[in-house]
Amino acid sequence: MTSTNGTGTHGAVIADTAADQADGAIVELRNAGKSYGNIRALHGVDLAVYPGKVTCVLGDNGAGKSTLIKIVSGLHQHTEGEFLVDGQPVRFSTPREALDKGIATVYQDLATVPLMPVWRNFFLGSEMTRGSGPLRRLDIEKMKKTADEELRNMGIVLDDLEQPIGTLSGGQRQCVAIARAVYFGARVLILDEPTAALGVKQSGVVLKYIAAARDRGLGVIFITHNPHHAYMVGDHFSVLRLGTLELSADRSEVSLEELTNHMAGGAELAALKHELSQVRGVDVEELPEEADLTAPVAGGGEGKS
Amino acid sequence: MSMTQKAEPAVTTPPASGPKETDGRTAQRPLAIRLLARPEVGVFLGAVAVYVFFLITAPPVREAGSMANILYQSSTIGIMALPVALLMIGGEFDLSAGVAVITSALTASMLAYQLSMNVWVGVVVALAVSLAIGFFNGWMVMKTGLPSFLITLGTFLILQGVNLAVTKLVTTNVATDDISDMDGFDQAKKIFASSFDIGGVEVKITIFYWLAFAALATWVLLRTRYGNWIFAVGGNKESARAVGVPVNFTKISLFMLVGFGAWFIGMHQLFTFNTVQSGEGVGQELIYISAAVIGGCLLTGGAGSAIGPVFGAFMFGMVQQGIVYAGWNPDWFKAFLGVMLLGAVLINLWVSRTATRR
Numbered sequence: 001m002t003s004t005n006g007t008g009t010h011g012a013v014i015a016d017t018a019a020d021q022a023d024g025a026i027v028e029l030r031n032a033g034k035s036y037g038n039i040r041a042l043h044g045v046d047l048a049v050y051p052g053k054v055t056c057v058l059g060d061n062g063a064g065k066s067t068l069i070k071i072v073s074g075l076h077q078h079t080e081g082e083f084l085v086d087g088q089p090v091r092f093s094t095p096r097e098a099l100d101k102g103i104a105t106v107y108q109d110l111a112t113v114p115l116m117p118v119w120r121n122f123f124l125g126s127e128m129t130r131g132s133g134p135l136r137r138l139d140i141e142k143m144k145k146t147a148d149e150e151l152r153n154m155g156i157v158l159d160d161l162e163q164p165i166g167t168l169s170g171g172q173r174q175c176v177a178i179a180r181a182v183y184f185g186a187r188v189l190i191l192d193e194p195t196a197a198l199g200v201k202q203s204g205v206v207l208k209y210i211a212a213a214r215d216r217g218l219g220v221i222f223i224t225h226n227p228h229h230a231y232m233v234g235d236h237f238s239v240l241r242l243g244t245l246e247l248s249a250d251r252s253e254v255s256l257e258e259l260t261n262h263m264a265g266g267a268e269l270a271a272l273k274h275e276l277s278q279v280r281g282v283d284v285e286e287l288p289e290e291a292d293l294t295a296p297v298a299g300g301g302e303g304k305s
Numbered sequence: 306m307s308m309t310q311k312a313e314p315a316v317t318t319p320p321a322s323g324p325k326e327t328d329g330r331t332a333q334r335p336l337a338i339r340l341l342a343r344p345e346v347g348v349f350l351g352a353v354a355v356y357v358f359f360l361i362t363a364p365p366v367r368e369a370g371s372m373a374n375i376l377y378q379s380s381t382i383g384i385m386a387l388p389v390a391l392l393m394i395g396g397e398f399d400l401s402a403g404v405a406v407i408t409s410a411l412t413a414s415m416l417a418y419q420l421s422m423n424v425w426v427g428v429v430v431a432l433a434v435s436l437a438i439g440f441f442n443g444w445m446v447m448k449t450g451l452p453s454f455l456i457t458l459g460t461f462l463i464l465q466g467v468n469l470a471v472t473k474l475v476t477t478n479v480a481t482d483d484i485s486d487m488d489g490f491d492q493a494k495k496i497f498a499s500s501f502d503i504g505g506v507e508v509k510i511t512i513f514y515w516l517a518f519a520a521l522a523t524w525v526l527l528r529t530r531y532g533n534w535i536f537a538v539g540g541n542k543e544s545a546r547a548v549g550v551p552v553n554f555t556k557i558s559l560f561m562l563v564g565f566g567a568w569f570i571g572m573h574q575l576f577t578f579n580t581v582q583s584g585e586g587v588g589q590e591l592i593y594i595s596a597a598v599i600g601g602c603l604l605t606g607g608a609g610s611a612i613g614p615v616f617g618a619f620m621f622g623m624v625q626q627g628i629v630y631a632g633w634n635p636d637w638f639k640a641f642l643g644v645m646l647l648g649a650v651l652i653n654l655w656v657s658r659t660a661t662r663r
Binding site for chain 1: 524528529530532533536537540541544545547548549550603607608
């Protein structure tokens with residue numbers, strides 16, 4: 001890797017590519033699916049990611065969320081349907097290829113090296129250097145300055161970039177990882193359950209930076225099993241259930257209650273109804289019964305794709 | 306790695322002037338406490354304490370010649386403690402480091418003597434063998450994913466056995482033959498085992514190598530991409546891999562660096578004593594590891610320095626020679642080592658708990 005120069009903000013690039021496309025989707029899955037041997041983990045999934053929009057993928061454990069992001073991030077290949085980036089069909093064999101296309105994944109636990117300073121973490125693997133040959137060394141001043149600027153642009157203010165990143169809260173660490181992905185040329189940001197291990201306040205911090213990344217023109221895929229978090233920042237919602245699309249709807253077409261119902265689905269609803277009645281004071285009587293939920297399947301999404 | 310920055314919009318730079326805003330949650334701790342929280346400072350104070358102790362109890366230590374001797378003793382430990390420390394920061398162990406020194410010396414000595422060649426041939430082949438042992442250790446660890454403790458324990462036993470058996474097979478003795486009258490010996494001795502006269506005191510060349518290597522290691526650790534990668538692969542291997550750090554390259558090259566150190570010390574021993582005892586080296590690996598740990602390198606990887614092990618090795622050299630100067634039984638050395646190791650670890654623990662308390 002050669003030394004990296006300049007600040008990495010990509011608003012201009014995104015605007016160009018968006019104009020080229022008819023529908024503007026950076027990443028699109030059409031009727032995509034994935035089988036592991038004779039097990040069909042995912043099939044018939046449509047998904048589109050637009051610049052400046054947050055696409056939420058919801059689903060319970062085992063619904064196929066991980067398989068979906070592994071296809072998009074290049075860890076696995078799809079076995080049916082189409083996967084398009086900028087309108088061109090692609091098939092990634094390594095995460096590196098996805099990264100080169102501007103698709104960056106921020107994993108829940110794979111984001112940082114806890115004992116290393118914030119700025120070293122920010123540039124890890126893509127360090128800026130100066131000098132050449134045996135004298136090639138880290139350009140520490142420039143890296144610190146750039147990291148500070150980039151973090152401030154995302155609204156993260158840290159007193160001391162020398163502090164080990166492990167001393168930051170879980171939410172702040174996620175935010176640094178997001179800022180890093182944005183800086184290193186991401187156009188599409190995949191966030192794998194960024195709020196799953198976090199408390200209420202920290203989740204709020206992460207959601208704020210998801211919104212910040214969206215406002216900088218990135219397309220965001222936000223994977224979660226928390227419909228409340230999804231509804232706070234999402235523009236489009238796709239609910240997976242047993243490997244298929246249970247719901248695909250824009251924000252205007254779906255309410256939080258409906259989203260929660262779809263997310264919970266079937267047998268789990270009764271328990272959730274009970275919980276909701278205690279926790280949030282929702283009028284449980286108005287929630288649909290189990291039988292009502294089998295009808296509306298993937299209705300909203302078909303008009304779009 | 307090819308993700309470079311493309312555009313530089315003018316709007317992103319925040320106003321440069323004005324006081325930097327802070328999040329106001331981190332109060333600056335006093336300088337003394339921040340310094341004490343650094344393990345290198347702790348081991349430095351420990352080394353000073355040990356020095357003062359022997360200064361009082363063993364009067365011969367006060368002479369300059371004794372100091373040169375103590376530093377020499379420290380340097381032979383310290384030169385190996387450096388790569389062992391870097392490897393430890395990188396998250397791995399090498400238990401074969403002690404006997405690998407002897408393997409290297411035996412290779413050079415027997416090859417040159419038995420084939421009646423210039424000693425430099427033996428020196429170069431020994432380097433290749435040492436690097437190959439390092440590569441084998443690293444490659445096995447990365448390929449199998451087994452703890453390096455197990456892999457290098459295996460190499461340790463193999464080398465220990467091979468050292469003795471092959472030496473007996475070739476020389477029908479447990480030591481190699483004297484190579485001091487062979488071609489190139491004097492030249493090689495100048496490089497690996499000479500000494501200087503500084504102000505009437507004989508100073509061994511290894512002291513200078515030791516300090517130069519320490520300075521180089523510090524620079525590499527803190528100022529180069531490779532150093533960044535060492536901390537990263539030791540701190541969190543999977544994260545490092547996910548952001549594009551060449552984890553296998555970094556770890557295998559660290560094992561090979563230990564191989565290089567073993568070769569260097571092996572050559573020093575060969576050209577100092579002219580012959581090699583094939584059964585030596587056992588137990589030395591624990592001394593190197595102890596020096597690194599006392600020097601503040603984290604046993605689990607991800608933190609440490611190159612300067613800490615320098616003081617760690619100095620403490621060891623000081624105790625080893627100090628006991629002799631004090632006229633005590635040298636058998637006390639190992640007991641001293643154990644006490645120092647435990648003491649250093651406990652003090653480090655206590656200091657880091659007190660100093661980082663929030």
